[in-house]
Amino acid sequence: MQIMDDFEDLLRLNMISGIGTITYRRLIDHLGSVKSILNCPKNILEKMPGIGPKIAERIVNGPKAADVDKEIKLAEKNNVKIVPFSSDQFPQNLKQIYDPPLLLYIKGDIIKSDTLALAVVGARRCSYYGLTQAERFARQLAQVGFCVVSGMARGIDTNAHMGAIKGKGRTIAVLGSGLGVIYPSENKELSEKIATHGAVISELPMSTPPNSRNFPPRNRIISGLSLGVLVVESTLRSGSAITAKWALEHGKEVFAVPGNIDSNYSRGTNQLIKDGAKLVEDISDIVEELGPLAESIHINDSEKVADIRSLTLNSQENKIFSLLSSTPEAIDDITVKSGLPSSNVASILMILEVRRLVKQLSGKRFVKA
Numbered sequence: 001m002q003i004m005d006d007f008e009d010l011l012r013l014n015m016i017s018g019i020g021t022i023t024y025r026r027l028i029d030h031l032g033s034v035k036s037i038l039n040c041p042k043n044i045l046e047k048m049p050g051i052g053p054k055i056a057e058r059i060v061n062g063p064k065a066a067d068v069d070k071e072i073k074l075a076e077k078n079n080v081k082i083v084p085f086s087s088d089q090f091p092q093n094l095k096q097i098y099d100p101p102l103l104l105y106i107k108g109d110i111i112k113s114d115t116l117a118l119a120v121v122g123a124r125r126c127s128y129y130g131l132t133q134a135e136r137f138a139r140q141l142a143q144v145g146f147c148v149v150s151g152m153a154r155g156i157d158t159n160a161h162m163g164a165i166k167g168k169g170r171t172i173a174v175l176g177s178g179l180g181v182i183y184p185s186e187n188k189e190l191s192e193k194i195a196t197h198g199a200v201i202s203e204l205p206m207s208t209p210p211n212s213r214n215f216p217p218r219n220r221i222i223s224g225l226s227l228g229v230l231v232v233e234s235t236l237r238s239g240s241a242i243t244a245k246w247a248l249e250h251g252k253e254v255f256a257v258p259g260n261i262d263s264n265y266s267r268g269t270n271q272l273i274k275d276g277a278k279l280v281e282d283i284s285d286i287v288e289e290l291g292p293l294a295e296s297i298h299i300n301d302s303e304k305v306a307d308i309r310s311l312t313l314n315s316q317e318n319k320i321f322s323l324l325s326s327t328p329e330a331i332d333d334i335t336v337k338s339g340l341p342s343s344n345v346a347s348i349l350m351i352l353e354v355r356r357l358v359k360q361l362s363g364k365r366f367v368k369a
Contacts, residue, residue: 008068009034010084014102015071015205016062018055020217021099026050038062074206079195080179081106093117097224097250101203105179107191108199114170117147118286119222119247120163121240122156122232127265130156130233133257135163137230140283142169147198149174149225151218151239152187156232161194170198172225176218178208219243220250227290228253230280234268241268244277253289255280288356316340320348321368324358328365 013019013034019027027037030048037045037059045056063071075082083089084103091110094100120138122130138148138160148164150157152173164171173194177183179202182191191200203221204214219239223229223246231254234240244254256277259266273279278289313321323329323337335345349366352358359369 006035007082007084008065008072009038010102011071011082012038012063012065012068013059014203015067016055016058018058019102021102023050023055024102071206074180075105078180078206079107080206091115091225093226094221094224097220099220100224101221104201104203105206106199106201107179108195108197110172110199110201111170113145114147114172114198114225116145117149117172117226118290119149119226119229119243120156120160120232121150121219121222121229121234121243122160123234123238123240123265123268124153124155124157125265126155126233127260127263129259130257130265131159134159134232135166137232137257137280137283138163138171139167139169141286142167142171144283144287145169147172149222151176151215151222152191152194152200153239154184154187156234156240158187158190160232161190165193165197172198173200174218174221174225175200175202175204175210176214177210178202178204178206180206181209183210215239216242220246223247223250223252226252228255228286230255230257230286231269231272231277232257233259233265235264236267236271238268241272244272253278255286255289257281316344317348317352320345321352321357324366324368326367328361328367331364331366334366 026049031037031040042056042060045051045059046053082103083106085095085100090104091114093115118141120134122134134156141148142164147170148160149172150160152158152161152175161171161173171194173191175183179200182188194200219242222243229243229247229252231240231244247254254272254277256269256272256279258273258279259269261270278285280286319338320334323334331345331349335342338345349358353360356369358366360366
């Protein structure tokens with residue numbers, strides 16, 4: 001994805017309604033740079049595929065230099081950073097989707113370890129069961145090192161963020177409004193807490209009000225930031241279902257918490273399970289599924305994230321598991337390296353094999369599954 005050198009020109013383009021990643025690519029393919037797009041005559045713009053007279057009009061009569069300067073000052077006043085796609089601060093997970101934002105407004109910080117992230121989403125109108133499960137899963141995920149991503153909406157999203165904070169972990173809220181217009185307004189205090197435990201982000205200009213058309217594109221960012229999506233409670237037609245759809249399009253894992261078959265709040269999650277989402281009862285179900293994905297995640301150029309399947313093991317199980325790799329290791333060598341009694345090692349290996357974490361080869365040699 002090409003990104004222009006002039007940050008202010010990119011910000012100006014992002015402030016124009018209707019200019020998303022796909023439209024941006026079309027324009028860049030034809031005109032070569034953002035400056036050329038902004039200076040292009042209307043009669044040429046409107047003849048380009050996928051542009052038309054309305055978008056051409058918005059570009060020609062769009063924000064000016066003074067509007068961009070006002071936007072930058074408003075962001076600074078609210079302690080918000082504006083991070084373009086080309087920046088090293090732009091989330092790596094989000095760079096991998098086919099339609100990433102041109103830039104992000106970020107209040108707080110997104111750090112390298114936030115690559116190990118899981119989205120926890122669900123309905124605004126939900127049951128007490130849904131609220132407690134959202135908080136429980138988010139708290140436990142945060143405690144074992146996951147960054148919890150959600151949309152800070154009422155209901156499930158709110159409790160997911162609160163659970164991550166209670167778990168003393170990290171959380172990221174993706175808004176369907178600008179960061180100068182916190183929505184819902186009752187979550188303003190929560191947004192400040194999230195910013196100190198992670199980040200509140202949006203691709204929308206600072207003063208953009210919440211609008212129903214903003215939320216489906218917002219959901220692609222929630223999915224894009226995450227290794228998978230956990231849907232806690234939802235109706236058949238809900239924003240959570242859209243997030244799950246984005247996750248599937250992005251090649252991400254979809255998890256769902258089963259619910260009461262008589263409850264309208266659980267019909268969406270139960271349908272997801274019917275359609276192939278993984279049913280989860282505790283975080284070990286998630287860790288087991290995501291383990292192989294985490295093996296390829298790098299926090300930096302030299303440090304690899306530990307296999308997240310180890311997060312649900314006790315200290316002795318983890319000790320044995322950490323000694324294994326894709327290279328076969330004899331049980332006697334494992335015993336010597338671990339310093340544990342041979343009977344303990346044999347029992348632990350059997351437990352790990354039952355849990356499908358290790359595989360036994362001929363000659364009592366073991367590898368990670």
